[in-house]
Amino acid sequence: MTWEAGADLLVVGTGVAGLTAALRAREAGLRVLVVSKDSVSAGNTGWAQGGIAVVRPDELDPGDSLHKHVEDTLTAGVGLCAPEAVREILADGAEAIGRLRAAGAEFDRAARAGSDAVGGALARTREGGHQAFRVIHAGGDATGAEVQRALVAAVRGGGIPVLEEHCVVELLRGEGGAIAGALAMDSRSRPGVLHAPAVLLATGGLGQLYAATTNPEVSTADGVALALRAGAGVADLEFVQFHPTVLYAAGEARGRRPLVTEAVRGEGAVLLDVRGDRVMDGVHPLGDLAPRDVVSAAITRRAAETGAEHVFLDATGIPGFAERFPTVHASCREAGIDPRSEPIPVASAAHYSCGGVVSDVDGRTAVTGLYAAGEVACTGLHGANRLASNSLLEGLVVGGRAASAVAKDLGRGLLSRSSVGEVEPPAFAVVERDLLQRTMSRHAGIGRSEDGMAEASAVLDRNSVVRPLRTRQAVEDASLTLTAQALLAAARLREESRGCHRRTDFPETDDLRWRRSAVLRLDASGWLFHAGTGIARTAA
Template identity: 80%
Template sequence: MTWEAGADLVVVGTGVAGLTAALRARELGLRVLVVGKDGASAGNTGWAQGGIAVVRPDEHDAGDSLHRHVEDTLTAGAGLCSREAVREILAAGAAAVERLRGAGARFDASAGGALARTREGGHSAFRVIHSGGDATGAEVQRALSAATREGGIPLLERHCVVELLHGDGGAVAGALALDAEGRPGVLHAPAVLLATGGLGQLYAATTNPDVSTADGVALALRAGATVADLEFVQFHPTVLYAPDSGGGRRPLVTEAVRGEGAVLVDVRGRRVMAGEHPLEDLAPRDVVSAAINRRAAETGAEHVYLDATGIGRGFADRFPTVHAACRAAGIDPVREPIPVTSAAHYSCGGVVSTVDGRTAVAGLYAAGEVACTGLHGANRLASNSLLEGLVVGERAAAAVARDLRSGLLVRRCAGEAVVPAMPVVHRGLLQRTMSRYAGIGRDATGLAEAAAVLDRAAVVRPLRTRRAAEDASMALTAQALLAAARLRTESRGCHRRTDHPATDDLRWRRSTVLRLDVAGRLIHTPGGIERTAA
């Protein structure tokens, strides 16, 4: 090893969950070290457009309540949410938002001075607060990054965590990382928080940035933790369609555009969501994405249109990010409909953890999109994700502090830190395979074929570069996702099996849980995590 560093808590990730945790841990007197693959603002948080879903006690729609927000979340989650987790996280939302505002985050205000609110798919009320019209994530990231710098919290930029290290008894003792020049080093810590974001780069078309390569899921699996609900990948219904865009991240057209009155129409001008759901264009995302794909197939087109012309000239002020992306593509959304399609957007599953971020491995915590707390179930309710990052990030930091004080976490000498060798798959092949066989519509034959393709293409290589480490994470997580999707022989939420179109509550009202055995093979935990609506 060519370098080393130490802390009480190593936070892997620089998004809302990671930086919130780092700030709270510093307040609690912990020595904190944040690690990011790129700069401080890289990650999914900065791209979040819609806002933060929260019922604030002093400002909310008549008749809206925490109870209604909970019920909307449970409905969207299609029977796989943990009611207890939903209640705890959402109940802590208003206080979390106030702390975020105290850290310098600015939100849009209405004419009367109250925070402006919009409505998104699946919500029964206007409860989504926003910033910069459609730049909420960017403002949250700015405020948290500034607070982190001002607080003097050290940040290792352009450092890639390759493996978690263990001490005596199997507890986490730190992490092995590569610096910006690819030199290996050790981060010593009795606690590691994974806040690495999502897995959108498993697919050829995604709203996620380049850093979203499923690192946290793979690190947790290899460390002995369990993962759940990986089959539930939410495809955002509306990303800007460009026929020559190729793969990679595509500009998001926030759901709030439909919240302000835009409607989906097909290439023949017919309403897409009419008769599909009682909420029509504001139906949950899985419903809208599936309807878009069906209508596109029926018409032989690769896209549908989002007609926002009724919003008028105020479009650019309300949605400046979307407006700029449209104009860059040669589209004037004030005068013409926007061509849109669906793309991989959010992972509803992840590392099994509590609402305090604890996992099954001592010293390992998870928060944000990488975690599976039971909040999202089979389909995330729009704009619940930033809220979860704020709440669980803070709670995870508090849990680490408590666990350190109680003696549950102690500094251990890490075992030998050796750069591991893992199976990797060519990224382009993996993305094409996952998009073809593990997108919105899936079946047993295609899922088995995808697993076989990736298995045949896998080559074991030492993870001496960030690219190799990412490709290894993607290869393992893709196989885990395919295994979970094969196991769940029903359609529920954003998991749609064309060979099993019905929902089977008798057999499948439970989370699909996977882990690695001692030989490194993925195995299913019988019984999973049973979910109830009680």
């Protein structure tokens, strides 16, 4: 090994979940070390636009309540949320926002954004699936950038060490299989060991599985692969939320695509097809603000019916568009569109992973010393479809709780302090990225079938080559390859349509068989298997 470092808690990821955990761990007196494979602000967090859904008891819509937020979350999750986890996470939301503001985050005030009239109170907007105006935001449509800025400043201000350009390659386990740290590589691909009895995976999403996504380049599902290989279970991977309104570009759209936040519809924009007819008329009682899976499916259907690759979002009626939505306005102008006077062409793209590493609301997984929080985790908050703007909140709440859980587990002597010696970079199956992304977009997008997914799985099998993970690119490609196979396995298993998982060969929802989350694990020879009956979800 060319280098090594150690801590009580190793946090992998510098988005909302990782940095919140790091701050809380420091408060609890832990030695904490944070790593990001890229720059500190490279994850999904900085790109978040719309806001954070939260019911704060002192400032809320008349008639709104925590109970209603829970209700909306369960409705969006179509029977697969874990109701107790939903209640616990959302109930901690107001306090988490209080801590974030105390750490320096500034949210828009009502007087400035004009969403309601109470001067000094925080502005609140409404997004798809929400019964009330409860989404707080910053910089108009730049909420994630403000959250990221404030957390980075607090972590740096607190002197918490952050290793940028350090990629975690593999989790290391010691006595009895408990976590002992991680193998990582620095910016020059030199391997090193990070010793820690507790590792928190806060590695974000998996959008890069698809050819067109709202996610940045770092969202390559590394946490899912690391957890699977360490013996943890994953669930609900088949539920990939496609954002209905991503700026459409003619030709084959590739890589990260600019998002047109749902809050634009929250403030009155409507979806029109290429003939000028309303897309959401008669589709759902919430119309243009129906849950995302419903809107994405309607857009895909209407685009196919009209022979177009996109529909339009007409935001011309929103006064002060450029000031309220500066990020969206800038992306449109860059594409030669003026959203103040012409409709914006939009299509769906991979956006959010509702599933991930099975963990409880304190981030604990089935592996001693391994914790997960944020988009990589599957706590049961999102079920089959995430309610808009619940994810930053989950990162804040579960990130904080996971750090407290580590402090408790260490205090009770539940974690292992075994040391690890020399470790060689492992070798795993890798599929060339472009082929993998095209295959997943073609067969594992919004309309899926057994034939298509079997074909996709076979393409991945035929084209995989075992490579030692000596570069960040190899680590990411191996993560994408294993996660793609796991997602396909989960999606093939689920013979129904529910939430973000839409099958053309099983269009109905089958509560009798499938109101449950199937858990997948890796066996000793590296094959994915369905670990038992899974987590049965009960009614609220």
